[in-house]
Amino acid sequence: xxxxxxxxVGLRTPVLWLVLLxxxxxxxxxxxxxxxxxxxxxxxxVILTMSWVLFSAPTGYISLATAAFFGVGIYTAAILGExxxxxxxxxxxxxxxxxxxxxxxxxxxRLKGVYFxxxxxxxxxxxxxxxxxxxxNVTGVRGRFVVFAxxxxxxxxxxxxxxxxxxxxxxxxxxRIGLALQSIGEGEDAAAHIGINxxxxxxxxxxxxxxxxxxxxxxxxxxxxxxxxxxxxxxxxSFTAVAMAVFGGLGRFEGxxxxxxxxxxxxxxxxxxxxxxxxxxxxxxxxxTILYLPQGLVQxxxxxxxxxxxxNREPA
Amino acid sequence: MQPIIEVVISGLLVGGLYAxxxxxxxxxxxxxxxxNVAHGEFIMLGGMTTWALYMAFHxxxxxxxxxxxxxxxxxxxxxxxxxxxxxxxxxxxxxxFESNSLxxxxxxLFIIQNLALIAWGADTRxxxxxxxxxxxxxxxxxxxxxxxxxxxxxxxVAFYIxxxxxxxxxxxxxxxxxxxxxxxxxxxxxxxxxxxxxxxxALAAIAGMLISICYPxxxxxxxxxxxxxxxxxxxxxxxxxxxxxxxxxxxxxxxxIVSYFEPALTLAANYLIFALLLLVKPxxxxxx
Numbered sequence: 001x002x003x004x005x006x007x008x009v010g011l012r013t014p015v016l017w018l019v020l021l022x023x024x025x026x027x028x029x030x031x032x033x034x035x036x037x038x039x040x041x042x043x044x045x046v047i048l049t050m051s052w053v054l055f056s057a058p059t060g061y062i063s064l065a066t067a068a069f070f071g072v073g074i075y076t077a078a079i080l081g082e083x084x085x086x087x088x089x090x091x092x093x094x095x096x097x098x099x100x101x102x103x104x105x106x107x108x109x110r111l112k113g114v115y116f117x118x119x120x121x122x123x124x125x126x127x128x129x130x131x132x133x134x135x136x137n138v139t140g141v142r143g144r145f146v147v148f149a150x151x152x153x154x155x156x157x158x159x160x161x162x163x164x165x166x167x168x169x170x171x172x173x174x175x176r177i178g179l180a181l182q183s184i185g186e187g188e189d190a191a192a193h194i195g196i197n198x199x200x201x202x203x204x205x206x207x208x209x210x211x212x213x214x215x216x217x218x219x220x221x222x223x224x225x226x227x228x229x230x231x232x233x234x235x236x237x238s239f240t241a242v243a244m245a246v247f248g249g250l251g252r253f254e255g256x257x258x259x260x261x262x263x264x265x266x267x268x269x270x271x272x273x274x275x276x277x278x279x280x281x282x283x284x285x286x287x288x289t290i291l292y293l294p295q296g297l298v299q300x301x302x303x304x305x306x307x308x309x310x311x312n313r314e315p316a
Numbered sequence: 317m318q319p320i321i322e323v324v325i326s327g328l329l330v331g332g333l334y335a336x337x338x339x340x341x342x343x344x345x346x347x348x349x350x351x352n353v354a355h356g357e358f359i360m361l362g363g364m365t366t367w368a369l370y371m372a373f374h375x376x377x378x379x380x381x382x383x384x385x386x387x388x389x390x391x392x393x394x395x396x397x398x399x400x401x402x403x404x405x406x407x408x409x410x411x412x413f414e415s416n417s418l419x420x421x422x423x424x425l426f427i428i429q430n431l432a433l434i435a436w437g438a439d440t441r442x443x444x445x446x447x448x449x450x451x452x453x454x455x456x457x458x459x460x461x462x463x464x465x466x467x468x469x470x471x472x473v474a475f476y477i478x479x480x481x482x483x484x485x486x487x488x489x490x491x492x493x494x495x496x497x498x499x500x501x502x503x504x505x506x507x508x509x510x511x512x513x514x515x516x517x518a519l520a521a522i523a524g525m526l527i528s529i530c531y532p533x534x535x536x537x538x539x540x541x542x543x544x545x546x547x548x549x550x551x552x553x554x555x556x557x558x559x560x561x562x563x564x565x566x567x568x569x570x571x572x573i574v575s576y577f578e579p580a581l582t583l584a585a586n587y588l589i590f591a592l593l594l595l596v597k598p599x600x601x602x603x604x
Contacts, residue, residue, distance in 0.1 A: 062415055107595060114351050114414050118546055119594050125543065126587035133580050235539070239422055246419055276430040283426025290420045291402055 024159055028152045038268050040155040040223075043162050045244060045264035047216045049256045050162075052241040054169050054209040057250040058181035059202065061113070064238040065104065065120035068127055069097040069210040071233035073217020074146075075131070078227050081147035090157065090218045097214025098207045105203035112188075121235065128233035135229065143228035146221045157219045165212040166257075172205070173253065181205060243286045249296020258297050322455045323572050329461045331568025332468030333523055337541055338548035338560035339472065340519030346555030347492040347512040349410065350400055350417040355545055356538030357428035358388050358517045362524025363533035364432060367441045377445050377529050378467070384521040392517025395424070396510035425538070432535040442532035464526045471522060472561050479557060488512055492555055547590040553599055 076093035248259020270278035407413035479485035490498040499505040552563025
């Protein structure tokens with residue numbers, strides 16, 4: 001039976017999201033330039049993580065291709081940045097990543113489990129080395145300059161990409177495609193038998209998840225001004241996305257967001273002065289999470305006395 | 317004729333190292349079912365320790381085998397007993413164990429690599445040992461590289477005999493085929509899996525020691541060799557130890573041929589072969 005209190009509980013989450021959105025949307029009005037840059041960096045990692053989660057969490061396929069899509073976005077900005085306006089560059093980058101992911105998805109459909117992780121990891125390195133060879137032997141440059149865009153603009157572009165990504169993830173989770181993905185994760189053969197076009201669903205969602213990574217890559221490239229294949233196709237982006245998602249917890253929608261925010265903030269604090277310590281902490285946290293917190297950071301929140309005192313509500 | 321001999325022999329020289337590395341990963345993945353992406357970190361540890369011992373005490377690199385091998389074995393054994401056994405117990409299905417142990421080994425990769433970076437820094441390290449040219453069929457090769465090939469062959473064959481002829485080797489092969497049935501037949505499965513993981517780590521460290529004799533080593537070299545090991549393991553067939561041994565030489569030869577024509581494309585060629593192999597014949601040369 002619905003009471004006034006229950007409907008408040010139901011409303012609480014959307015209201016919270018709205019408040020958060022307004023706070024983020026007006027950030028440049030009240031925060032310092034440094035804060036805006038830092039928050040943009042954190043949001044970038046939320047995008048990488050949530051894009052990974054979109055495909056890999058329900059299906060159980062561990063994709064290490066995030067860095068490949070990110071690099072494609074970066075290089076799209078480097079090549080087209082001078083000819084096209086920023087919105088078009090970002091759209092093209094998303095589209096380029098979409099095409100690459102669709103191709104990879106279509107090719108690797110037969111690969112199960114660990115083979116898929118193998119393949120996607122190799123993909124990043126393959127593109128990196130081919131690009132390096134091409135740049136050195138054909139264009140004669142090792143790196144490229146990217147047209148500069150100001151920090152506030154990039155912040156809003158990143159925020160926009162993130163909002164669209166979160167909306168997409170939310171809608172997919174609630175749609176028939178979301179259910180199809182879930183059943184692929186639980187048993188691919190069974191999913192095929194009940195009439196799900198397993199290949200099509202996997203390819204489409206994989207390609208869709210790449211769009212946001214590519215777009216974010218193009219946006220971030222304008223901040224770096226100079227890129228080379230090693231920077232753009234750095235496998236650490238793939239690993240980081242996976243680590244952040246697992247750390248946050250794959251079971252709930254907010255889990256990976258929380259994991260990415262906490263980790264990316266830690267990264268901002270440590271990466272310039274103590275890069276090794278940051279990576280060490282990241283590795284240790286990943287191992288500890290897998291051993292002791294299989295549901296991630298959100299498990300801690302659920303275990304807290306604050307939560308328990310309000311009764312054993314089933315997680316949504 | 318001369319170029320062909322050169323290409324073939326340098327392929328074999330690299331191949332020997334690849335074979336050792338891949339055999340280690342094959343034990344860890346083929347038997348213990350842990351896709352250990354931190355495999356290369358044990359190679360790095362072997363190489364860096366050998367370098368450190370040589371610089372500090374002028375210990376003969378080959379002698380540091382006595383330190384690296386057992387230490388890596390103990391580390392690997394302990395890791396399996398603490399981390400992976402726990403992951404195995406908490407994973408609902410073999411598929412879940414594969415992904416969870418993969419993620420745990422990512423964590424290990426970061427931990428080991430960054431501890432090494434803190435301890436030794438990111439500089440490239442090298443020392444000179446037996447760097448005298450030797451004439452092989454009219455082509456000159458460094459004595460250190462020939463020594464590496466010889467050692468890799470001896471270790472590889474010894475290891476194969478261990479697997480094929482001893483009681484423990486039989487238990488390992490049984491566990492590779494079917495862990496549950498092996499356990500029913502009285503194989504202490506947890507101990508065998510930990511043993512495999514430890515042996516894999518020891519092989520990696522020994523390979524690292526041999527690598528440091530011929531090539532410069534750094535604290536970040538691990539991931540490159542992990543990828544090589546993965547390629548060879550897939551090439552030779554997952555779970556097949558002779559396959560990995562042969563696959564190592566095959567990849568070494570391919571690499572040598574490609575680098576004869578276009579050195580800058582060697583790595584790209586490796587990945588391309590890997591990608592094609594996964595798509596066309598994921599079971600590998602000797603796969604079941």
